[in-house]
Amino acid sequence: MVKLDLLAILVPALPLLGVFITGFGRRKLSAYAAGGIATAMVALSFIASLILFLGHDGQTHIVHLFSWIHVGAMDIPFAFQIDALSLWMMLVVTGIGTLIHLYSIGYMHDDPRVATFFAQLNLFSFSMLLLVMGANFLVTFIGWEGVGMCSYLLIGFWYTTPAFNYAGRKAFVMNRIGDVGMLLAMALMFYQFGTLNYVDVMQQGGLMASGNPLIVTATLLLFLGATGKSAQLPLLTWLPDAMAGPTPVSALIHAATMVTAGVFLVVRSSVLYELAPYTQDIVLWVGVATALFGATVGLFQNDIKKVLAYSTVSQLGYMFAALGTGDYGNGMFHVTTHAFFKALLFLAAGSVIHALGGEQDIRKMGGLKGVTKTTYVTFLIATLAICGIPPLSGFFSKDGILASTFAANPVAYAVLVFAAMLTAFYMFRLLFLTFFGTYRGTAHPHESPKVMTVPLVVLAILSAIGGLLNIPHIFGGHSWLNTFLASAADGIGMHPLELSAGTEWTLMAISTALVLLTIWYAWSLFCKKTTLDGEPADMPFLKRLIAKRWMLDELYAWLFEKPFGWISKHFFSIGEEKIAVPLTAGTGKATLGFGEWLRKVQTGNSSFYLFAMMVGVVVLLILTYFSA
């Protein structure tokens, strides 16, 4: 076991070491040195996780480091939990992480603060690993907050632009709102179970009756945390703004790993969710709604990264829909495949942006497929994958989700299929406008260096064959990933789909057909002739509404930000400056005034003194008379 413990510690420790090296050496290290070290660290930790993965014996191992918080009956250890789920997430995080680190070397090499960038990127990997490896909610929470902080730092990496800083703060604060739920959930669970270790909580929780209000509350609060991290309705407006960060950041944090933390959390505590059907419905519908929302808004965005951002939102919606139906296996599967193709899309987009010298507006692109071949090809593969064209990875994961949704609730299924069509539309719109037609920009496009294209290729391969991980029975596979994850601490995701093979075939046929149809429509719109959207101002109402993201940002600004600012200002200008301080100062002034008035009694006239004394005597005398 010593070996396992050591490796388990190494996995997060290596990126942390990277943080220290690149951080302290940020002045001395050259761009490539810093990038190299950072990448190496993550790569090493990937290897460590791989060894752990290969040596995994299906058991759940707790790596207990030390007792972190110990008060009264509360003893929260700093411990890692090594089981199928955490291992799988570790692989995804470090694996994708390595590629993106590698890519960043090329993407960021001429940025003056590149070493800092890598330090923060490593810090993120460290936090993310804590998140997935934690053996109890609180250790997970360390990572949970850590990734939030890193995302804040990286979104605002180019800190001289106020908009970016705002985006960073927005992301962090929205996550914090989610964390309120998470903290309360933890408090509740500790109050209920007297422990926060996943194993014990699940073990004790599993004994409770289904629909127990405590469980429902806890799961709902946890889900609130998840919506914050994973940009589900209503806490999703931060994710598109988060695109302010450098593209690798968008790829790693806001597509592949961090945003899936919410999914991970729900899967982690799936036992509880299984016992709270009420919550599950909520999860399902939030997921569905978000999927639709993201897909619709994606339609008319002109910023290449924004489009991808909204597609991420929508894909996350799919994942939660899966979780809502209790199909955790496919949820995680989609997390994985999505990590592949979405990371790829972002990196490719980054490569395009890099090629065009920072241009992000697709209306100023076009015809790049000749120039940036690798990028084009990989982007194409990713697009097909996300649209769920068989036999690419996206097809399998998405189809699994659709199937289980159909089983759970046909309406949800219909919505999701519609969303899938929209996805196909805007993705191909993006593809066509970017790579086909004629170049509409002014820069001089050029293909990116190898260090950037290699990760693209690797990811392209993964997105292509990723489906093999979890081929469903119907294709004669045996859902390897589901089986593997099922071996995790708490038999996750084991819902034998009660659909006849025929139904499944039909579902697949339908969705694929519709998607292909949509693609053809997109082709006719954007490839045959190039139609560009103008400004939202001159659009029909609904379209404008969608292009303006259903006015969600405006709504929040109007509902929360402005009133909050107003309250803050007036609490001070009225509550403090008009009431509290004047009250104290006023009391003093009043007393002084009283003194000023009272001293006038001392007139200085002896006869008045005599008179006053006599009055005093008489009054007191009368009192004496009556009290005697």
Next chain:
Amino acid sequence: MEVLALILIPFLAGLLLLIARPAAMARGIALVSTLLSLAVVFWLWYTWTGVAVTGISHDWVPAWGMRFVLGYGGIGLLMLILTGVLFPFIIGTGYKQPVGDPVLVNALLLFCQSALFGVFLAQNAFLFYIFFELTLLPIFFLLLKWGGEHKRAITVRFFLYTLLGGLALLFSIAYVTLQTPLPHSADFSVLAALHLPMHVQMWLFWTMFLAFAIKMPIFPFHSWQPETYTMAPTQGTMVLSAVMGKMGLYGIVVFLFAIVPEGAQYWSSWVIGLSLFGALYAAVIAFRQNDFKRMVAYSSMSHFGLMCAALFTWNAYGISGTMYQTFAHGVLMVCLFYIVGAVSQRTGSNDFASMGGLKTKMPRFALLFMFVVGNAIALPLTQSFPGEWLMYNGLWQWNNWTAFAGVLLIVLGAIYMLYAYQRVMLGPDRNIAVTDADDEEHTFLVPLILIFMLVGLFPNVILHLVDGPVQHLLNSFTSLP
């Protein structure tokens, strides 16, 4: 003997400064003396066995139960650690941000430290009160001579306001002392033993609580705090917020919980309500503050609100969390006010308008600041997180909704701290002529950062101090008739 040394070392050092007036090496002497007392504190910590220690017990004026009893329990020791650890830094602030005549300033600070040690060591209510008031005098002169604008009016207001509380406390002490069996004694041990009738506890609670509520301050009694913090010289503000405010929390534990437990229990919902409201109120105000220092002042008030609320939840997590947090908050406040001082020293004003985009010019400073911000918004693995986590648990066990109100603070905290950070550091470079953090500032901030990172990683070193006493406190309460 060590306990007496704690009081004497700073006091004598202060006298030495006043008499010898070594203008050049005043800070050096002060620093050495604080380090010396720090060493003593660590010695006490090292030899701490978990049982309360009575260092000195000596009759003073038996007739009125005044006895000179010095000692410490786990909580007292924590307070000593707080004072001992922070004062070297508070003195050290003078190196980079000098104010006034070094001899006088440091002498006053040392006197204040001596009195503070006295407060946390006193085991006799009367003795406690004497030190409690003596802490005020040095601060009073510090503010009076080296405060900012309106210093004279504000200082007097602050002085009287706090004395009002003090006198109320004195009244309560006199009252409870007379309730003790003859021969009267104001020893905490004796006072804790007498079970006052409920109707007495009902009002006695407030006459005692007033003093501590004003010291911290808690919501309706806070109006002196922001203006005083803003006006005071950095070192004075540090002492006020980082250490003196803690006298309030400590006093609540040793006075209210020990002497009027039922009263405290009875009023707890009111106090928690006020504190939490004040905490949210201050946090909201902090967001739109245009004055950096005042904004930090409000953040401090917000933290105090949460701490006081958690203290009154009457469970191990709330109380331990608060006690733990006193230390965390102290370290945090020293860091923040040092940063405020350093920045405003460079830009020449506390006003956010005079800042912004400084990161380009002072990246290293920005990094240090970022660490402190992390602590301020209670990121896990910083010192503040375990405390807040425990306090939230305490609140939850008391009532779910108070817990919700408390947890909202992490959102608000993030809102105002990050906004402040942005307004100071981020944004386009405005070509304000500033220099980056130099070695002195690093030698000041880095140790503090190390402290709060390490304690955040191993909070048990602090928690194990308070765990026993808190359990004992709760048991003694549950065992009440």
Next chain:
Amino acid sequence: MSALILISVLGVLVLYLGLFAKKSWLAPVGILGLLGAIALFYTGWHINHPLLGGMVVFDRFSIGFNIGMAIITVLIFLFGPDYYARKEHHVAEQYALMLFALVGGFILTSYSSLLMLFLGIEILSIPLYILAGAKKHSLRSNEASFKYFLLGAFSTAFLLMGIALLYGITGSFHLDALAAHMTQSGGSDLMLNFGLFFVVTGLAFKVGAVPFHFWVPDVYQGSPTLVMTFMATVVKMAGFAAFFRFIDMTGMPDALARIMVLLTIATLLVGNVIALKQTNFKRLMAYSSVSHSGFLLLALLSDHGLEAGHGMAVGHTLLYYTFTYSLATIGLLILFTIAKRANNGAEHNNIFQGLFAAKPWLALCALAMFLSLAGIPLTAGFVAKYQVFLLAIGAGWLKVMLFGVLMALLGIYYYIMVVREVFVRPAHTVTFVVSPLNWLVISLCAVGVLVLGVWPALI
């Protein structure tokens, strides 16, 4: 007894010295005599026998007070030489009159017959009427002495009326007889209450309790500083000693207690509130003296309910309070004289500006004494107030006591305002000239205040 004679003779002696214009001898001789008197009192500590047919009793209480007053007088005499340095003629009278007044004080602390009370008050007052007017050509001094005389005589009349009524009831001037009568009649008799009330009126006038305080500010401000010092210290001590003796010997019927409560509250309120806005330092001290009378009355009040002659705790508190208060007052008034000279005759509070810069030690002394008057811990003033609070709570005067606490807060305010001046740098440079003797006295007072604050058991 012998001490009484000694002091009286001493006064005469001093007068003769004055005749032979031995100005420089006056103070030393006076001080020697006073020390002798102290010694005599001390030897008489344990003998507790009545004198003059039981009209005077030198018990511990009176001896304690007498020694206290003698010490204070010594300190004042030490201040004398410097104060009268410029004055060529009629210095001897000042000392002699003070000594005579002191004799009156002695009688007031030790009377056990209303006759002696009356005599004591008059012996104490008449010299003061003259002393107040010592500056013949100063209109203010003249006004002070006039007002003092007028109001004093007026109140004497009330006192006498009271004595007469009490005599009418008991047929004796002796306090024991009075006490005896009260114990049997239960103190509900109207005439008795009137009598008690009138006597209390006379005493209240002496200690400057509202509404009989009107003379205090004017007389204090008008009379020469040294005389004011004497009034504020020795007279106050004597007055409260007499007051306590009367209350304690006779006991306090409820009717009287009610009156006393009113007096206390009024005194606390008026004294402190008016003091807030005083800019003339002597006047400020006058009002502060009124407010301190309020606290002392609070102490007297807690004698209520104790049976006659059992208020020793109260007596002790009164002695401690008045003595420490006197110490602080002397020191500050000497400082005030110095500052006044430095600012050529101004009496505004701000004449203390620059003291810290010029004379740090004296500034610290001033700080100590102000804090003592304000009642900040580790000073005697604090312990004194705390004792009063303890007594008041013990006697169950909780609300009056809380009111007193509030008023104490106001008190702190106006002392702090002056303290602030001490540490402020003045606009123009002022040079404080301090004679070594004054320096000594001030230091003595300051140190005394602190020492008594740390070891209250000394008294």
Next chain:
Amino acid sequence: MEHVMTAIRVVPLDSYLVLSFLLFSIGMVGALVRRNVIIVIMCLELMLNSVNLLLVAFSAYHSDPGAQIMVFFIMLVAAAEVTVGLSILVLMKRNTDSVDMNILNRLKW
């Protein structure tokens, strides 16, 4: 001597009380309303003497000489007081050239 006592006792004690109260009040009111210092001093004397009257009456009724001693003391003291008072008055006349007692009101507030 004895017949004096009896003579005094002829009148009931209450009458003495009332009389002396009247005298006392007259003196008091006079002191209040008149501004000429000399008259005020006389009024004060009147008050004192009313007390003397009362004391004598009491001593007669109690047949106890103590009160009469007291009366002598009062006279004596009153004499001393008036001496001082008049001397102060002289000073006042010198300084202000008036005997109106409200002329002296520089010390106030």
